Amino acid sequence: MNYLFIKELLKTNMRASMALKGAFVLNAFFMVINNLAFFTVWWVFFTQFKNINGWGLAEVSAMYGITAFSFGIAVILAGGARDLSKMVVDGELDSYLVQPKDVLLHILGSKSQMSGWGDLVSGFFLIAVSGYLTWANAIPLIILNFSAAAVFLSFRIIVHSLSFWLGPMENLSRQLSEFIITFSAYPQTLFNTYFKVFLFTIIPAGFIGYLPVKYLMEKNIFLLLGAFLAGVFYLLLARIIFMQGLKRYESGNKIL
Numbered sequence: 001m002n003y004l005f006i007k008e009l010l011k012t013n014m015r016a017s018m019a020l021k022g023a024f025v026l027n028a029f030f031m032v033i034n035n036l037a038f039f040t041v042w043w044v045f046f047t048q049f050k051n052i053n054g055w056g057l058a059e060v061s062a063m064y065g066i067t068a069f070s071f072g073i074a075v076i077l078a079g080g081a082r083d084l085s086k087m088v089v090d091g092e093l094d095s096y097l098v099q100p101k102d103v104l105l106h107i108l109g110s111k112s113q114m115s116g117w118g119d120l121v122s123g124f125f126l127i128a129v130s131g132y133l134t135w136a137n138a139i140p141l142i143i144l145n146f147s148a149a150a151v152f153l154s155f156r157i158i159v160h161s162l163s164f165w166l167g168p169m170e171n172l173s174r175q176l177s178e179f180i181i182t183f184s185a186y187p188q189t190l191f192n193t194y195f196k197v198f199l200f201t202i203i204p205a206g207f208i209g210y211l212p213v214k215y216l217m218e219k220n221i222f223l224l225l226g227a228f229l230a231g232v233f234y235l236l237l238a239r240i241i242f243m244q245g246l247k248r249y250e251s252g253n254k255i256l
Helices: 002-019 021-048 057-077 079-089 103-108 116-130 138-161 170-184 193-198 210-218 221-246
Strands: none
Touching (some): 021 057, 057 079, 057 138, 057 210, 079 103, 079 138, 103 138, 103 221
């Protein structure tokens, strides 16, 4: 039942987001330009330096591509996560609570971000030019991208759910969401061991960009399995935290 409901909800939201064709195209176009502009910095870097601890332009291109593509998946399918903190603080969850649907799924699927299509296009392009987009990598890339999207979405849900306990923190939640994307687009070989642990636990950026490319480089099935399990784990953790926070929610703009 939840699956069919969310499917129809997503179809409705995506049709609505595409209804204003001009705005839709501009949002997607400028996101493509934005992503490629950031990647250009690395392209210039690698014209001067051959690699970073074994990572060359191809690996960084794949990392940027997977980060962008997975982000696009998350914001297109679950754009409602962006406003979760505001909804909690302003007491806007009431309309979701009175319906016989899964509250979290309903909120996540209530919106679709148009700019996400630009992330999909630029992400696909960067993965393609990296040379890692092959038939042999097709299924692993699907698993890796959806797993990375799950990790990003989960982190977004978690940081926004903190509003159940901490009150207004919409800006901080969005900044933390940007924070994980920023570190997803840097090779982990740049960081020391302690910071790597941080990026695979508290801020799980390593599962979004680094681990997928590590698998593409080494073809180690345990890396692919690790990426998939990370997606499952963080989704479950996000749901638990949200549901615990929901117990503290009270309508009328009040947090117990």
